[in-house]
Amino acid sequence: MERTLVLVKPNGVARGLVGEVVARLERRGFEIKAAKMLMVSEDLASRHYAEHVGKGFYKDLVDFITSGPVFAMAVAGPSAIQVVRAMMGATNPVNAAPGTVRGDFALDMGQNVVHSSDGPESAEREIGLFFAPEELIA
Ligand code: IDP
Ligand code: MG
Secondary structure (H helix, E strand, C coil), X not given: CEEEEEXXXXXXXXXXXXXXXXXXXXHHCCEEEEEEEECCCHHHHHHHCHHHCCCCCHHHHHHHHCCCCEEEEEEEECCHHHHHHHHHCCCCHHHCCECEHHXXXXXXXXXXXXXXXXXXXXXXXXXXXXXXXXXXXX
């Protein structure tokens, strides 16, 4: 059993894709251990995207993730990190396979609809950024 953080980014929320993403995760068999709609603050954005500070696209990344409501989930299941990333598709949606979220709903790298954690340390770190311990189902 492994946990990962999934975000439906502001364009995904605005386009009404929260249910689509939740449905795919539930159908696959994952459990949702926490979920909420929130506005990401500049502070939370800079912590969440700390690894990207200094990159050319960093400002656009923070501007985008803080631009509107985000739907955050802690998702649990076998090999959740790897399997959920596969379900979300390649970072650049142009390369994302059909059948993935990005491959079905995105074309723009900067606005690629969803986030999911890329490893065990980042998953636990990111879940801790978005959820207080008492918000998580055991
Ligand atoms: P990931 O979301 O697939 O884990 P990361 O490399 O962690 O990809 O990058 C975080 C986010 O930053 C991506 O989802 C994408 O929206 C954006 N991003 C990454 N690389 C670029 C780029 O070269 N140009 C513009 N945006 C980028
Ligand atoms: Mg990443």
